[in-house]
Amino acid sequence: MTTLSATKPKPSALHTLKVDPLARFNRVHSLLYSLGILALLYRHCTSFLASPSFLSLLLFLADLVLAFMWGLVQPFRWRSVRRREFPERLMDTVGRREDLPALDVFICTADPHKEPPMSVVSTALSVMAFDYPTDRLSVYVSDDGGSEVTLFAFMEAAMFARYWLPFCRENGVQERSPEAYFSSNMCENYDKMKMMYQAMKEKVENALQRGHVAGNDLIAASEELEIFKKWKGFTRRDHPSIIQVLLESSKDADIMGDALPNLIYVSREKNITSPHHFKAGALNALVRVSSIMTNAPVVLTLDCDMYSNDPKSPFRALCYLLDPAMASKLAYVQFPQHFEGLNEGDIYGGEIKRLFRTNARGMDGFGGPNYVGSNCFFSRRALGGIRSSALAPLDSHESKEPRPCGSLRLDSVMKRAHEAAGCDYEVGTKWGSTIGFRYGSLVEDFYTGYRLHCEGWVSVFCDPERPAFSGDAPKNLNDALGQVKRWCIGLLEVAISKHNPLTFGIRKASLPLGLCYGYYAYWGSWCIPSTIYAFLPPLALINQKRLFPEVSDPWFYLYAYLFLAAYSTDLVDFLRAEGTIHRWWNDQRMWMVRGVTSFPFGTTQFVLNHVGISTPGFNVTSKVTEEEQSERYDKGMFDFGGVASPFFVGLGTVAIVNLSSFLMGIARAARIEGVFDEMFVQLFLSGFVVANCLPIYEAMFLRKDAGKMPGNVTLISILVAGFLHLIGYFMFTI
Incomplete structure (x- = not known):
């Protein structure tokens, strides 16, 4: 653990902040590296003026984009901070547990076939089991798929919760997701509880396979059959709102007689003629419905597969939200995303340490991390644009009427809740622009956090030693790349909007935060240097065209410094993040892979969308993993899943072009004196790519399992590589 400099905290402090002592070193490194980049750009300019060529222009473009992105990333390292909370001191500030602020939890799901209902159920049960007063806890599940199976799963979960919550309390369970707990633990009453869970799971999975809920699966047939009759004629894109209070704290108790938290199922109205704004629209519907039904001043948003791993995490968030010095300007407390089940080498870079930890700490030093869509405790009034010095409940943003009292099932309450979940509720309002989660980008989380910072709010990064939440990362390459492609499109939507971080953000938030948000907004720009360096040096190498200084040239040492310094500092940052x-090594490999797949495909799709050419819309990342696929992942084998994805054609082409060029370059260097010295940089770059592509060669030529590269993709990659070599021949020799 790195030693951090800080002043001694006050005895009553709920939290402390410590600045990373390496921040000064990072600033010195930034200065030296900046001088190196300027020298490199100067060389490009003088070389181009002396001998203009299209090749030198391409290399200059690649290095210019690299310099631009490098400049944007620097604020992440200027003032990285780490915080520590003291939740044991919280009650001294609050007084009684009954005085703790109420908490509303939002969980969104959109497709029962890609996001299995039982996974969503486990997430909900894990937060229902928070060590928090149950009469002040409400869990809302947004089903944007409008699935009767998902509602049925939560009806079953409501019954199971009566046993599960006491079981967790009595046995001191920390990992309160049943799915995670039963896969790794055994204790007293384990068999009985597991059998109950497995019976529930079997009923739900059978219903999912049938596509509907059978009458014999329902217990309270008189009421529940009426609910499911409503689904007749429903489609995912066209149906009325469904709101069901499955548990009500004032009426429902567990087997020990203790109150259960509220559990509310919400499927907002959908109409094919009305925009629904994807996840942001679903979250805003929850904000409105919850304002009417419970109106808690604190809101937690969770991904459907990101379960609670620490039942005391709300108290850590409250150490900041209840601090009088921060309360009036604090919008949210962001916990990092932590992933269980990663294989030993994390072959797909699923941890994404820079996004979820390293960069978040850097932004925390200048106003707070960006919102990453899950594991985030919001102050409700920030979502309503309300600034005050107290953490007071927020009434309906469109109405001055007080929050309804009494039963959540009252007709007056349900009528208002259904209106709030309707398609037309937002028409003529500021929802999605200055109220609630923001519209205008596929990455509603990034955009919402960014806009809140521009409005003067701050955020906090809370990263306790025990991860507060855990979830699953994609277990096959196509899903991992598709997820990043979707992020790339959404981020570019922010980059070209009137709220561009490099213009609007720098003015409204701050220079460092504007640059940090700009780095993410222009993520897709990495495709330019990645693609140029993936193809140009090897094609020049095979045609004996030198692009870089030879080893005896003093300029060679500048290239060596820039490469080694960049990779060594990245390695240090990665190791310091545990x-x-x-x-x-696998993480930097995946960065190169995304550079020639997710980024160029995402950028291309974004451009096509904006010139009026239709392309595929939003896709939910699948949370389903087949058994054989899981076995291959555990063994550290890249899984191409038998899918003829365009991503894989790009990867295969890069692999073939660099392998053929590297082998021919080495053969030529062995036969001809001076070639190694003259072509060292290009030999090194091609060799570096080849070393990173070893799993791809294995999948293309050696493996026979179902996760190998599809044969037609391999053939197309070889043909495209041959075509590129032909183009290179004409470019470099004619």
């Missing part, structure tokens, strides 16, 4: 060298 990574390993093995995982770092």
Whole structure:
């Protein structure tokens, strides 16, 4: 653990902040590296003026984009901070547990076939089991798929919760997701509780396979059959709102007689003629419905597969939200995303340490991390644009009427809740622009956090030693790349909007935060240097065209410094974030893979969308993993899943072009004196790519399992590589 400099905290402090002592070193490194970049750009300019060529222009473009992105990333390292909370001191500030602020939890799901209902149920049960007063806890599940199976799963979960919550309390369970707990633990009453859970799971999975809920699966047939009759004629894109109070704290108790938290199922109205704004629209519907039904001043948003791993995490968030010095300007407390089940080497870079930890700490030093869509405790009034010095409940943003009292099932309450979940509720309002989660980007989380910072709010990064939440990362390459492609499109939507971080953000938030948000907004720009360096040096190498200084040239040492300094500082940052060298190697490999797949495909799709050419819309990342696929992942084998994805054609082409060029370059260097010295940089770059592509060669030519590269993709990659070599021949020799 790195030693951090800080002043001694006050005895009553709920939290402390410590600045990373390496921040000064990072600033010195930034200065020296900046001088190196300027020298490199100067060389490009003088070389181009002396001998203009299209090739030198391409290399200059690649290095210019690299310099631009490098400049944007620097604020992450200027004032990285780490915080520590003291939740044991919280009650001294609050007084009684009954005085703790109420908490509303939002969980969104959109497709029962890609996001299995039982996974969503486990997430909900894990937060229902928070060590928090149950009469002040409400869990809302947004089903944007409008699935009767999902509602049925939560009806079953409501019954199971009566046993599960006391079981967790009595046995001191920390990992309160049943799915996670039963896969890794055994204790007294384990068999009985597991059998109950497995019976529930079997009923739900059978209903999912049938596509509907059978009457014999229902217990309270008189009421529940009426609910499911409503689904006749429903489609995912066209149906009325469904709101069901499955548990009500004032009426429902567990087997020990203790009150259960509120559990409310919400499927907002959908109409094919009305925009629904994807996840942001679903979250805003929950904000409105919850304002009417419970109106808690604190709101937690969770992904459907990101379960609670620490039942005391709300108290850590409250250490900030209840601090009088921060309360009036604090919008949210962001916990990092932590992933269980990663294989030893994390072959797909699923941890994404820079996004979820390293960069978040850097932004925390200048106003707070960006919102990453899950594991985030919001102050409700920030979502309503309300600034005050107290953490007071927020009434309906469109109405001055007080929050309804009494039963959540009252007709007056349900009528208002259904209106709030309707398609037309937002028409003529500021929802999605200055109220609630923001519209205008596929990455509603990034955009919402960014806009809140521009409005003067701050945020906090809370990263306790025990991860507060855990979830699953994609277990096959196509899903991992598709997820990043979707992020790339959404981020570019922010980059070209009137709220561009490099213009609007720098003015409204701050220079460092504007640059940080700009780095993410222009993520897709990495495709330019990645693609140029993936193809240009090897094609020049095979045609004996030198692009870089030879080893005896003093300029060679500038290239060596820039490469080694960039990679060594990245490695240090990764290791300090509790990574390993093995995982770092795989992480940087995946960065190169995304550079020639997710980024160029995402950028292309974004451009096509904006010139009026229709392309596929939003896709939910699948949370389903087949057994054989899981076995291959555990063994550290890249899984191409038998899918003829365009991503894989790009990868295969890069692999073939660099392998053929590297082998021919080495053969030529062995036969001809001076070639190694003259072509060292290009040989090194091609060799570096080849070393990173070893899993791809294995999948293309050696493996026979179902996760190998599809044969037609391999053939197309070879043909495209041959075509590129032909183009290179004409470019470099004619």
